[in-house]
Amino acid sequence: MTNTTLKLLAQQLQISISTVSRALKDHPDISAATKAKVNALAQSMDYEPNAYAIQLRTQNSKIFGVIVPAISNLFYDSFIAAVEEESRKNGYALMILQSSNKLENELDNLKIFRQNRVSGVFACLSAQAENLETYHRMTEKEIPVVFFDIVPKDNRFTKVRMADERCATIAAECIIKRNSKKVLAIFGDPGLSISQKRKAAFQAFMENYAPKVHVTYLDAKSTDEAEEIFRKQYAKVQKFDTVFAMTDEILIGVMKAIQALEIKVPKQVGVISISNGFIPNLYHPHICYVETSGYELGKLAFIQMMANLKGGKTLTELTVEAKYVAGGSM
Amino acid sequence: MTNTTLKLLAQQLQISISTVSRALKDHPDISAATKAKVNALAQSMDYEPNAYAIQLRTQNSKIFGVIVPAISNLFYDSFIAAVEEESRKNGYALMILQSSNKLENELDNLKIFRQNRVSGVFACLSAQAENLETYHRMTEKEIPVVFFDIVPKDNRFTKVRMADERCATIAAECIIKRNSKKVLAIFGDPGLSISQKRKAAFQAFMENYAPKVHVTYLDAKSTDEAEEIFRKQYAKVQKFDTVFAMTDEILIGVMKAIQALEIKVPKQVGVISISNGFIPNLYHPHICYVETSGYELGKLAFIQMMANLKGGKTLTELTVEAKYVAGGSM
DNA sequence: AATATTTTCGCAAACGTTTGATATTGTTAA
DNA sequence: TTAACAATATCAAACGTTTGCGAAAATATT
Numbered sequence: 001m002t003n004t005t006l007k008l009l010a011q012q013l014q015i016s017i018s019t020v021s022r023a024l025k026d027h028p029d030i031s032a033a034t035k036a037k038v039n040a041l042a043q044s045m046d047y048e049p050n051a052y053a054i055q056l057r058t059q060n061s062k063i064f065g066v067i068v069p070a071i072s073n074l075f076y077d078s079f080i081a082a083v084e085e086e087s088r089k090n091g092y093a094l095m096i097l098q099s100s101n102k103l104e105n106e107l108d109n110l111k112i113f114r115q116n117r118v119s120g121v122f123a124c125l126s127a128q129a130e131n132l133e134t135y136h137r138m139t140e141k142e143i144p145v146v147f148f149d150i151v152p153k154d155n156r157f158t159k160v161r162m163a164d165e166r167c168a169t170i171a172a173e174c175i176i177k178r179n180s181k182k183v184l185a186i187f188g189d190p191g192l193s194i195s196q197k198r199k200a201a202f203q204a205f206m207e208n209y210a211p212k213v214h215v216t217y218l219d220a221k222s223t224d225e226a227e228e229i230f231r232k233q234y235a236k237v238q239k240f241d242t243v244f245a246m247t248d249e250i251l252i253g254v255m256k257a258i259q260a261l262e263i264k265v266p267k268q269v270g271v272i273s274i275s276n277g278f279i280p281n282l283y284h285p286h287i288c289y290v291e292t293s294g295y296e297l298g299k300l301a302f303i304q305m306m307a308n309l310k311g312g313k314t315l316t317e318l319t320v321e322a323k324y325v326a327g328g329s330m
Numbered sequence: 331m332t333n334t335t336l337k338l339l340a341q342q343l344q345i346s347i348s349t350v351s352r353a354l355k356d357h358p359d360i361s362a363a364t365k366a367k368v369n370a371l372a373q374s375m376d377y378e379p380n381a382y383a384i385q386l387r388t389q390n391s392k393i394f395g396v397i398v399p400a401i402s403n404l405f406y407d408s409f410i411a412a413v414e415e416e417s418r419k420n421g422y423a424l425m426i427l428q429s430s431n432k433l434e435n436e437l438d439n440l441k442i443f444r445q446n447r448v449s450g451v452f453a454c455l456s457a458q459a460e461n462l463e464t465y466h467r468m469t470e471k472e473i474p475v476v477f478f479d480i481v482p483k484d485n486r487f488t489k490v491r492m493a494d495e496r497c498a499t500i501a502a503e504c505i506i507k508r509n510s511k512k513v514l515a516i517f518g519d520p521g522l523s524i525s526q527k528r529k530a531a532f533q534a535f536m537e538n539y540a541p542k543v544h545v546t547y548l549d550a551k552s553t554d555e556a557e558e559i560f561r562k563q564y565a566k567v568q569k570f571d572t573v574f575a576m577t578d579e580i581l582i583g584v585m586k587a588i589q590a591l592e593i594k595v596p597k598q599v600g601v602i603s604i605s606n607g608f609i610p611n612l613y614h615p616h617i618c619y620v621e622t623s624g625y626e627l628g629k630l631a632f633i634q635m636m637a638n639l640k641g642g643k644t645l646t647e648l649t650v651e652a653k654y655v656a657g658g659s660m
Numbered sequence: 661a662a663t664a665t666t667t668t669c670g671c672a673a674a675c676g677t678t679t680g681a682t683a684t685t686g687t688t689a690a
Numbered sequence: 691t692t693a694a695c696a697a698t699a700t701c702a703a704a705c706g707t708t709t710g711c712g713a714a715a716a717t718a719t720t
Contacts, residue, residue, distance in 0.1 A: 003471065005676055016700045021678065031698060046467070051445040052391070053676035055382040056705045063425075071414070072407040080401050084428060088435075093442050095393075096426050098414060105418075112423050115381040137376065141333065252612055259589075259614035282582055282612060284589035335706055346670045351708065361668060383706035386675045
């Protein structure tokens with residue numbers, strides 16, 4: 001079954017292709033009568049413009065590429081949902097690819113994006129080394145790139161991310177307010193800048209405003225590591241009274257240990273984390289958390305993308321604010 | 331900055347466009363020497379074939395469309411992950427759109443897919459009325475459609491879904507093996523066919539193989555309802571010794587109650603659910619569950635798609651088998 | 661040495677659309 | 691009546707590929 005084309009419509013109506021094209025897009029050059037006829041026929045033959053021919057002609061694909069480490073991720077899929085929502089409103093479609101945190105996949109994905117001449121790319125860096133070279137080539141070819149969440153240090157790029165330092169500071173504040181004496185603070189992969197930033201901010205705040213509180217800083221790269229760390233630390237003589245989990249992954253590990261050891265929250269141990277809220281609300285009592293909303297981040301990223309597309313360069317790093325959500329765990 | 335094209339390469343090398351094209355795809359007509367020269371130049375000018383020109387010429391977009399109710403969903407994103415993985419291996423990219431369970435969006439998405447001449451569509455019906463008309467038009471235009479999870483009754487389509495009845499049966503089996511005397515079984519929205527199927531299968535099995543076990547059947551449309559139901563039932567004099575949760579949503583509610591009431595699992599109450607495994611593994615001990623893997627379903631759907639694309643029609647309804655995953659909760 | 665065969669390459673059309681330039685009308689003003 | 695002007699519609703080129711067909715050059719066969 002062959003697709004309906006402008007040519008076909010033109011033949012049927014015995015008029016030229018260009019007239020059909022213009023009629024369909026309500027061009028003022030075309031009379032109302034002709035427009036009516038054309039639209040009617042297009043409707044009945046259910047004509048669908050060929051996006052590829054259009055892109056070839058106009059050099060504008062109206063497609064955004066999105067690279068995330070994993071689609072199956074509470075944070076990223078709310079980000080995607082937001083970007084998708086806005087894109088739809090603006091006539092763009094999304095091409096989503098996952099890097100699985102592998103540089104190889106990330107490069108493959110970028111190639112696909114280039115070959116499809118995407119109008120722009122939303123990228124979350126994979127944990128491995130930064131391959132900014134490729135991204136530079138894209139921006140040079142006037143394909144805007146908006147980095148989100150895990151962003152490069154390079155200041156020539158547009159970036160949006162959570163206010164990571166602020167998140168950590170808010171958490172620290174809560175811990176101090178609670179009058180904690182001994183704290184276990186577990187951070188994520190120390191190779192990631194996000195971990196470094198959060199840890200630095202947390203540490204600075206604690207040392208500034210509560211120098212007498214004893215804090216143990218440790219890193220966990222996985223849920224299992226986090227559980228392990230918690231168990232080991234809790235086995236010590238002088239137990240901590242509050243635990244801080246930098247990510248959902250870590251929180252899950254912590255909570256497994258807490259359940260296994262039958263520790264009472266918040267009586268024996270207070271818990272606070274940074275999260276988008278889904279995981280913390282799975283438990284009883286609800287875990288207190290500083291909210292980082294992928295959804296908000298998505299909206300912001302989209303705004304930046306459009307700004308980039310419209311005007312000139314907007315080489316700034318924007319952050320979305322964090323807020324504390326109280327649960328029963330502190 | 332203008333993109334590198336075949337024409338540009340041809341001009342540089344003073345040979346024809348077709349020779350360049352053929353050299354790049356290792357056509358036997360072209361000499362090794364020429365191929366080497368072409369490849370070298372293409373490399374250094376980082377030539378990227380224009381996917382749109384190719385599609386226009388070849389009438390093959392190498393893109394699959396995917397419609398899901400929501401991307402932010404544990405089940406669907408594992409489905410997407412699987413399809414994406416396979417697609418990548420086979421040189422296809424994915425265009426993912428969400429319907430948010432709205433017919434309007436679903437139709438919009440299909441239009442985008444048609445305009446982009448996708449090679450095929452993976453579709454999960456939105457909860458609202460079935461608009462099979464549109465899907466028919468696609469298959470008529472030789473765009474294969476593979477329905478997944480929530481599938482139409484119409485037998486002219488290719489469908490893959492979970493073995494819903496079997497899941498419930500396996501769970502029932504476990505409950506009987508455990509020697510339960512009194513069971514609380516909580517099912518999802520009774521309006522959904524999936525709930526009906528699972529409940530019918532579960533009930534039939536229990537009545538057949540363990541008629542003396544007392545089962546209380548209740549429905550919960552949300553996490554909160556599930557928690558409420560659990561609390562109410564647990565307050566009764568003769569307590570149940572096992573609880574069955576049909577979905578993750580329900581399991582979360584149940585577990586909240588269990589944690590709040592400080593009930594020991596599995597000593598005081600055994601827990602079993604149907605899930606993809608993420609939620610059950612959040613707790614200690616891990617909750618036993620019958621696995622419904624979006625991942626497996628994705629793999630199966632992809633196979634069906636390729637079969638559809640290659641050979642003729644494969645108008646069958648395939649299901650992916652469920653398997654029991656033991657935790658410490660039974 | 662002349663013909664036949666293979667190897668290597670170029671020509672040109674086609675895919676479906678958009679758009680600047682141009683042609684054909686009908687209408688108005690002089 | 692004719693020049694001037696809208697209004698309407700058409701021509702043709704271009705976007706970047708692929709590919710059947712034919713041409714030239716190189717090699718092999720008599």
